[in-house]
Amino acid sequence: MDHDMSRKPRDQQHKSCRSRALVLLIAVATNTAIFLLFSDTSSAIGIRSGEHGFFWKSTKLSFRDINITEYALAASRDELLHLHDRLATASSLVVTLLGINDTSSDMAAARDEQKHAGADGLWQPELTGELRLAVGPHKLPLGFTKNLGSDQLFPAVGQACRRFPDELERYMNYKPGGECPSDEQFSQRLMLKGCEPLPRRRCRTRSPAGYAEPTPLPASLWSMPPDTSIMWDAYTCKNYSCLANRSKTKGFYDCKDCFDLLNGREKGRWTRDDGALSYSIDAVLATKPNGTVRIGLDIGGGSGTFAARMQERGVTVVTTSMNFDGPFNSFIASRGLVPMHLSIANRLPFFDGTLDIVHSMHVLSHWIPDVMLEFALFDIYRVLRPGGLFWLDHFFCLGTQMNTTYVPMFNQIGFNKVRWNARRKLDRGIKMNEWYLSALLEKPTT
Template sequence: MDYHMSRKPRDRQHNSCRSRVLVLLIVVVTNIATFLLFSDASYEVGNGSGKHDRSVPFWNSGNITDYALAASHDELVHLHNHLATANSLVETLLGLKATASDMPAARDEQEHVGGDGFWQWELTGELQLAVGPHKLPLGFTKNLGSDQLYPTVGQACHRFPDELERYMDYKPGGECPSDEQFAQRLMLKGCEPLPRRRCRPRRPAGYVEPTPLRASLWATPPDTSIVWDAYTCKNYSCLVNRRKTKGSYDCKDCFDLLSGREKGRWMRDDGALSYSIDAVLATKPNGTVRIGLDIGGGSGTFAARMQERGVTVVTTSMNFDGPFNSFIASRGLVPMHLSIAHRLPFFDGTLDIVHSMHVLSHWIPDAMLEFTLFDIYRVLRPGGLFWLDHFFCLGTQMNTTYVPMFNQIGFNKVRWNARQKLDQGIKRNEWYLSALLEKPMT
């Protein structure tokens, strides 16, 4: 299904009109205040009228001193009144300025909504239906505290109206557009989760049943298990062999399960950066590590190794340069299409282990990394393990940034190994850190 690429961004001229009116109002109020402040020079002075001329000739005064005092008193009274009026106008003006500074946020939340929430334009069609709100039947409002149900849609989605409407442009009940990479780019912009859609993804041609479990953990799935439109490679043979070709790929050799390095990962413990799964599991009482999460788990090999040991691990992965989520699922494992910026979708204190290799590194902004680490701490149960596998950073960052950051999270250190990177035997100012951290029991 083709997108309507000719659709232009929505007209927001009413914002410009509001700004012009506000500027005009400020100018008018300022001019009035100035006029009142400097209008004293035109006041006349006269007996019995309450007005006095400032240029009273001395020869018309019987008692110059008394007259001067009286004139000064009246002058002060007038000045006091004018200053009070001016102060009131200035306060009004300042209030208008404060209102003007707050107007963008107010527009986001109140004036430019299409229903409820942060939507800055009028919602229509499938997007309006997906966003809601939806009226609840009577008797279902007690736990929600509301009579309306709001579907979960990423807050940042409201910043991308044209892209979001393009994503929601399809025939209800029909086939979804081939837009996997487009949807993923929206997710990486913070539009996560995306709104639901009422369309069906295209079914792969010639689909066959998957390989039975255990054998599926180390079997390359059939090419007919997915639709290949979104990828450069059009079959799994291409993905397996790309490790032999030039080019930059995410997890370049992850799809080679038979002859690549995936077959030996986490099987050997070198006492330094590389920990084995068996050594990690041995730090806890037998059978107490049961469920876990692998953040950025590539093609799912860590979860496969844990499955062989009776541990269920969910793997988060993005489909960069390949169908990683589909590949993980074909192995009989649980994939989760989730970016690193997303709050982990698990309740507090529920996981026995969280693992991440390479993904958590210095490329993540410091503030985001700190939030991620605290979120990992949150989902781990007391006594749960966080296995940080080959964290990479520059040498100058290790002790100044990352060691203090990890220390403040609150983990206990079970293992901690840092090594300088070697490039053909030459030490570089780059470091790897592997650590096994435990959430305290109390």
């Protein structure tokens, strides 16, 4: 028994020493491989080191050769960084096995660093195929780096896309040069999660069978488009007649009757001013010198009726809309208006101080988190020109929120109040303490 007890510690020590030696051997081999790889790559592309650094073997190189060389260097650099990461992992393993600085605090700090790197760092290295190609980076040609301040170009992809890698891989799973998948609702859900803008795709969207030319302006502003103008795969309704009557159908989103241009509420919207919550377009335009309101934006504009009314008065309005169980963007375009498929979380794609008017009805309401709403309001302030109008149409909130949250928020933005009307909702507002706010606000000129 004494012999066995004394032998076990010695066996464990020998095994531990062999393990440490093996890990050290792996680390040395990895360093050697990196050195050899980098040396081979340098010689393969015709670069060698001299007393004064790297120089070319031949001075007769074309721009094509230079570009090829730059791409080869970039690939070598990426491979070197990848091997460096592997070496760091091996070194960390060696440190752990040898017991160097092996404390719980060090391990916790490393885990925290990895956690932050995963949440706030770059894309994960295992991206492949079309997704990896779409997010870049892409090497710029010589001579294009001065204004950009970089020799690489990164395509615009939403920051939150990194949080949904599996769904993004599914979105980018298609045959390049072929037909795009029928995934409109899926891609829209990704956008609503914050993955906006989505990466570009190299595929072709389908055209509907029997496509008909649009109705000419101005008749198109108030006419139903032909059913063959869009694909109906993604929607519960399969024609425009169903959409026009969907107020009688359960399971739909808001804006139930906004596709009925002939018999619904759309025909009379913004034509009458009740002196309270409902403003008329003519009354709003009358607050400015004639002809000075020329271009604008309607946030969450449904089927585009606000833009149609403004078009009749010589004002060009872009309408943002999402396709909630209906082809809103296609419908807007069929009326001869400009749709923009954009969620409320996206930065408005307009330059500072360019728009004469921004309008929003129902969309900007208390369902938006306070911080996001404040960012959106400041963004509206940014794109309006000095003296530009922000028409907040039927902003919805609870009575307890009006004075404690939203009035201070609007005051902080810095708009001047041209009109301001608050009322309880007539249906259940008294019982539930629900309120509407309509306001006409002006960006100060100084």
